[in-house]
Amino acid sequence: MELLSNIPVHHAVPHEFIMPPEKRPENYYELTDPTVTLPVVNLAAGRQHVIDEIIKAGKEFGFFQVVNHGVSDDVVTRFRRAAAEFFALPAEEKLPYYSDDLSKPFRLDTSTTYVDDHCSRRYWRDYLQLQCFPSDRLLQDWPAKPDAFRGSLAAYAVAVQQLGARVLRLIAEGLGLDQSIFLGELIGGGTLMNVNWYPPCPNPSLTMGLVPHCDRPLLTVLSQGDVSGLQAKHRDRWINVHPVPNAFIMTNGLLHSVEHRAVTNSRAARLSVVSVIMPEMDSHIEPLPALVTEEEPPRFRPFLFREFNEAYTAASANREVVLHRFRIHSAH
Numbered sequence: 650m651e652l653l654s655n656i657p658v659h660h661a662v663p664h665e666f667i668m669p670p671e672k673r674p675e676n677y678y679e680l681t682d683p684t685v686t687l688p689v690v691n692l693a694a695g696r697q698h699v700i701d702e703i704i705k706a707g708k709e710f711g712f713f714q715v716v717n718h719g720v721s722d723d724v725v726t727r728f729r730r731a732a733a734e735f736f737a738l739p740a741e742e743k744l745p746y747y748s749d750d751l752s753k754p755f756r757l758d759t760s761t762t763y764v765d766d767h768c769s770r771r772y773w774r775d776y777l778q779l780q781c782f783p784s785d786r787l788l789q790d791w792p793a794k795p796d797a798f799r800g801s802l803a804a805y806a807v808a809v810q811q812l813g814a815r816v817l818r819l820i821a822e823g824l825g826l827d828q829s830i831f832l833g834e835l836i837g838g839g840t841l842m843n844v845n846w847y848p849p850c851p852n853p854s855l856t857m858g859l860v861p862h863c864d865r866p867l868l869t870v871l872s873q874g875d876v877s878g879l880q881a882k883h884r885d886r887w888i889n890v891h892p893v894p895n896a897f898i899m900t901n902g903l904l905h906s907v908e909h910r911a912v913t914n915s916r917a918a919r920l921s922v923v924s925v926i927m928p929e930m931d932s933h934i935e936p937l938p939a940l941v942t943e944e945e946p947p948r949f950r951p952f953l954f955r956e957f958n959e960a961y962t963a964a965s966a967n968r969e970v971v972l973h974r975f976r977i978h979s980a981h
């Protein structure tokens with residue numbers, strides 16, 4: 650399949666990218682609620698204030714941006730630039746990495762195919778999917794070109810993992826739990842990364858960059874640069890996640906795993922770097938006893954992360970279908 654990034658300029662939308670009318674983002678403007686903006690949490694503020702803001706944002710939105718997060722702009726910019734340069738390489742240099750084998754530690758692929766009424770459609774996105782740790786062993790699987798790719802990725806991955814651990818400690822404290830409760834097997838699956846490339850699209854109203862979905866891991870740390878396109882569900886409406894300079898966007902399954910999607914635009918290419926902090930496959934997922942009360946009984950049965958992962962893949966990330974498998978249905 651031809652990569653979108655192999656074509657310098659797209660003058661028309663090929664038919665396989667045209668979404669059926671009900672899946673188009675035409676509600677981009679109508680259903681988008683311009684009065685709602687996602688909270689921006691300043692991590693340099695007082696600790697208790699930061700914790701309160703994160704818990705409030707997590708409960709209300711399941712999504713928030715963080716600034717003054719301690720990850721240097723240079724680390725972020727260097728990796729974002731190297732990744733953009735990778736997508737701009739000539740087709741033959743990218744070809745060796747092209748694969749749809751999910752077990753590969755580094756692979757390049759193009760938009761997921763989505764099948765509807767026996768008709769398949771494609772999303773307007775190329776992406777890299779890679780494992781980050783242990784970086785000394787995986788480094789050789791990462792591309793040698795552009796020159797800055799390996800070094801900048803190793804630095805970025807460490808910085809993002811530390812930031813993720815810091816936010817997980819703050820969340821634990823905010824829930825009245827031991828600070829390190831989420832830092833064991835729940836993050837032991839390592840960090841996976843998606844680097845998404847959405848080239849300018851001649852007709853954004855017909856295409857989607859990424860299907861509405863919820864992320865499956867414990868915490869996602871997303872860098873979207875300065876081009877908008879990310880939207881999150883809030884009270885049944887899509888809201889735009891406005892780019893905030895040097896911010897990271899966080900979303901997690903602890904408080905609320907929120908449906909989000911990416912729309913395309915005709916002006917500028919958009920690159921997002923999505924780091925997902927994964928549990929070990931055999932970790933036991935269940936409501937923490939400290940959070941279960943008679944008024945708040947468990948709503949989901951215990952399961953292994955492996956089972957959840959399989960259900961997620963089988964249901965193509967459809968939130969309701971996945972949750973249904975694990976929900977405890979009350980007797981009345």
Ligand SMILES: O=C(O)CCC(=O)C(=O)O
Pocket residue numbers: 843845859864871873878879909910911921923
């Ligand atoms: O491009 C974006 O901003 C969203 C990407 C995303 O949600 C993902 O890769 O899981």
Ligand SMILES: [Fe+2]
Pocket residue numbers: 862863864909
């Ligand atoms: Fe996502």
